[in-house]
Amino acid sequence: MRLTKEDQQALNTTLAPYLADDAVRQMASYTQHGTVSTLSHCMNVARTSLWLSRKLHLNVDTKTMLVGALLHDFFLYDWHGAGWRHSYRHAERACRNAVAHFDVDEQTQHVIRCHMWPMGIMHVPVTREAVLVNLSDKYNSLHETLFQRH
Numbered sequence: 312m313r314l315t316k317e318d319q320q321a322l323n324t325t326l327a328p329y330l331a332d333d334a335v336r337q338m339a340s341y342t343q344h345g346t347v348s349t350l351s352h353c354m355n356v357a358r359t360s361l362w363l364s365r366k367l368h369l370n371v372d373t374k375t376m377l378v379g380a381l382l383h384d385f386f387l388y389d390w391h392g393a394g395w396r397h398s399y400r401h402a403e404r405a406c407r408n409a410v411a412h413f414d415v416d417e418q419t420q421h422v423i424r425c426h427m428w429p430m431g432i433m434h435v436p437v438t439r440e441a442v443l444v445n446l447s448d449k450y451n452s453l454h455e456t457l458f459q460r461h
């Protein structure tokens with residue numbers, strides 16, 4: 312999937328202040344799937360969400376969606392040693408970190424909290440931004456696990 316020059320520019324401008332933050336950069340040192348770092352995974356999800364919103368001609372709040380995507384796995388530990396509870400607990404942890412570090416608003420918290428649905432059955436994505444990030448996360452997780460192992 313290719314973003315237009317304008318969309319790539321919008322993505323860079325929106326996320327630049329977050330990418331300059333030490334805690335966000337810490338995600339580059341954790342492996343998410345295959346050989347992909349958590350930070351690269353989150354950037355993949357941000358890119359896919361934006362691409363999908365354009366393809367489907369959905370009117371979304373771009374900042375909410377992109378910041379939510381960048382911080383959806385902002386749990387800040389190596390999950391490989393974290394045990395099975397990680398799968399349903401990390402979204403809440405990422406959300407707490409996002410509030411603590413950036414005081415993100417309710418809409419952005421919703422995007423982060425619901426990204427694992429239907430796992431974590433209580434947190435159903437009900438906004439366009441949250442649905443797009445949820446789908447993009449699943450697509451990228453699968454792609455990274457299957458095809459990005461070297």
Ligand SMILES: [Fe+2]
Pocket residue numbers: 383384401402426427
């Ligand atoms: Fe996740």
Ligand SMILES: [Fe+2]
Pocket residue numbers: 352356383384448452
């Ligand atoms: Fe993810």
